[in-house]
Structures are given as C-alpha cells and as structure tokens.
C-alpha cells in the first residue's frame with residue numbers, strides 16, 4: 001500500500017472531495033480526485049496534525065485547504081519529523097492509559113498528602129512568624145463578624161467577671177504567651193455554652209457556659225484547653241490551613257475565589273472547630289497545665305459530661321454550640337480521666 005483515501009475540503013466552502021493521497025515525486029504529495037486534475041502539494045508547505053490516539057490526521061496547506069485521512073504508518077514515512085515533540089508526548093500518553101491513570105493517582109496522593117501534612121507544617125511555621133499586628137488585625141475582623149452574628153455584651157455582674165479573670169490569670173501565669181491572653185465574656189444565646197480562642201490571645205466565654213459549668217474548677221478546665229489553643233497558635237494555623245485549602249482548590253479547579261483569613265477564622269472557630277489534632281493537643285496541654293497547678297483533669301471530664309448531657313432547649317440541633325466545635329467524645333473524657341489518675 002502506498003496511498004491513502006482522504007477527504008479534501010478547500011477550507012472555505014462546505015464542498016468535500018474524495019481524493020487519493022500518495023507521493024507524486026520525492027517531496028511532493030499528490031492529491032488525486034476521482035475526476036478533475038490532481039493537486040500537487042510540496043511536502044515543505046504541508047503541516048500535519050498531531051497523532052492523538054486513533055483520531056484521523058489532517059494535512060493542511062495554507063491557501064489550498066486540507067485533507068483528512070486515517071492515521072497510517074505511511075504518514076510517518078512522508079512526514080518523518082512528525083508534528084513536534086509535545087504532540088508526540090501527548091500521543092504517547094494517549095496510547096498509555098495505564099500511565100495516565102498512574103499519573104493521576106500520583107497527583108491525587110501528592111495533593112492529599114500536601115493538604116494533610118504539607119499545609120499544616122507550612123501553616124505552623126508561618127503562624128510562628130506571624131507578626132502580632134497581623135494576629136490582632138485578623139482577630140479584630142473575626143470579632144466584628146462574630147459580633148454582628150452572635151456576640152452581645154455579657155450580662156454577668158462585673159464582680160463575677162473580675163473574679164473569673166483573676167482565677168484565669170493565676171491559672172496561666174508564667175505559661176508561654178500568657179501575657180497575650182485576655183478573657184472576654186459575651187452574652188450569646190445563639191452559640192450556646194461556648195468558648196473560643198482568637199489568634200491574638202483573646203479568649204471568649206459565653207454567659208451560657210459560665211452558667212452551665214458545675215463550678216469554677218470545671219470552667220478553668222475549659223479555659224485551660226482554650227489557653228492550649230493559644231499557646232500552640234491553633235487559631236492562626238487553622239485559619240492559614242483552611243484559607244490555603246481554598247486557595248489550593250482555586251488553583252487546582254480554576255476558581256480563585258479564595259477566602260480571606262478574617263472569614264475563615266470564625267468558620268474555623270464555630271463550624272467545624274479546629275482539627276482533631278489541634279483539639280487533642282489543646283486537651284493534652286490543659287491536662288498538663290491543670291496538674292502543674294495542683295488541680296485534677298477530672299474537672300475537664302466532668303464538664304465534658306455535663307455539656308454532652310445538658311444542652312439547653314433549642315440548642316440541641318444545628319446550633320453553633322461548644323458541642324459542634326468541641327464534641328465531648330467518650331475518648332476525650334477517658335483521656336482526661338486517665339490523666340487524672
């Protein structure tokens with residue numbers, strides 16, 4: 001076989017002509033219609049479409065239209081230089097579906113690995129170098145957002161607030177970053193019994209949580225956990241991680257509507273809470289701190305039990321309570337009781 005069946009079109013009208021394609025002479029391609037005169041195309045003026053799997057090839061000559069013909073080894077003889085390296089590679093991939101699947105799996109594993117290991121590691125390093133002004137600015141914005149949604153001035157008497165602030169200051173005295181920690185109280189029935197730490201060290205406690213805790217030892221156990229979040233910079237790390245995931249998703253899926261730190265902080269604090277790793281780390285910190293102060297982590301187990309039982313009416317479902325960000329799981333209670341022994 002030394003010729004191919006092709007379909008020629010002039011590239012301007014819809015007319016299509018069946019032609020036989022063969023080498024008319026060295027370096028000249030002959031296109032012979034069933035009727036009419038043959039067209040002679042010098043090879044040097046003809047470009048060939050890349051080979052892509054089993055798709056037909058297209059030969060083009062500027063100003064003279066194009067011929068579509070089935071792929072064939074003949075074309076490799078006629079066009080020994082093919083259509084370029086990148087197309088050759090694309091064709092190589094196209095013909096090796098297994099290679100594509102393996103490559104896709106590798107990309108997936110690398111992406112998941114990066115999100116689970118790489119991002120948290122980068123976020124940790126970045127959070128440790130984050131200037132105070134950035135922490136404060138991000139926290140201000142988060143508070144502004146939270147105030148619009150949930151937080152009102154506390155209804156606790158001033159004397160009671162002062163008493164709890166002093167007890168908390170004694171609890172965290174001489175701890176790392178203790179000077180930055182400040183206790184704030186808020187009336188926020190919308191988020192129920194709740195406490196959270198902002199990246200700059202502000203720790204919020206809702207009136208509902210104060211009312212629900214069985215005693216101040218239990219309240220301090222919850223605050224020790226929040227202090228752990230601040231010591232380990234979980235607020236900034238979580239915000240960096242989640243905004244990086246949005247950013248990464250934007251890059252990967254072409255939607256670059258990344259979320260700002262300010263938006264992701266309240267989301268981190270109230271919806272899904274910190275990562276399990278951060279929660280466990282804050283728990284461990286709290287148990288160790290309580291023991292260093294001669295207190296028992298049992299108080300932590302007690303308050304977790306109380307929170308899991310006595311959720312106020314109207315807050316059982318869908319409410320943004322301490323429960324949603326800090327599920328009082330049996331594992332956490334067991335860990336506190338083991339630390340108390």
Ligand SMILES: [Zn+2]
Pocket residue numbers: 225226229274279282325326
């Ligand atoms: Zn927590």
